[in-house]
Amino acid sequence: MDKELDSLLDKYRHMQGNTIAILQGVQNLYQYLPEKALLRVSEYNNIPLSDIYGVATFYSQFKFKKPGKFQIKVCHGTACHINNAVRISEIIEEELEIKPGDTTADGKFSLDEVACLGCCSLAPVIMINEQVYGNLDDKKLRKVLKSY
Ligand code: FES
Numbered sequence: 001m002d003k004e005l006d007s008l009l010d011k012y013r014h015m016q017g018n019t020i021a022i023l024q025g026v027q028n029l030y031q032y033l034p035e036k037a038l039l040r041v042s043e044y045n046n047i048p049l050s051d052i053y054g055v056a057t058f059y060s061q062f063k064f065k066k067p068g069k070f071q072i073k074v075c076h077g078t079a080c081h082i083n084n085a086v087r088i089s090e091i092i093e094e095e096l097e098i099k100p101g102d103t104t105a106d107g108k109f110s111l112d113e114v115a116c117l118g119c120c121s122l123a124p125v126i127m128i129n130e131q132v133y134g135n136l137d138d139k140k141l142r143k144v145l146k147s148y
Helices: 003-012 019-030 035-045 049-058 078-082 085-096 138-146
Strands: 070-075 109-114 126-128 131-133
Touching: 003 019, 003 035, 019 035, 019 049, 035 049, 070 085, 078 085, 085 109, 085 138, 126 138, 131 138
Parallel strands: 070 109
Antiparallel strands: 070 126, 126 131
């Protein structure tokens, strides 16, 4: 593993009860929690791997799969939900053949369902990386996906 991980682990080495902070740091480094990194955390800080997984699986913020090059977030907040967010998710799942939480086999796209993205007046809304797409209907959504 790399130097950045080791310096993160050094920072927390003598502090007890910082498993969540360590995991957040690991996820910031890799955008998910690679198994090799969790093994390193376990060895370096003398925390049983089972305890680390116990914490990591409890919190939905932690990801165990490498995200795609293009990370799609479909808003399922209230405004988007009443404006057809379920259909938006279905179309993306059909087009990319993945479910929320998954990444396409080629590593190009990953899909997540999230709460309000903060632009409810544009509902239904998705984000692809940092780009927001709103007022989506079937046709507009398919066009957006094709553009990637
Ligand atoms: S509910 Fe979707 S952006 Fe707010």
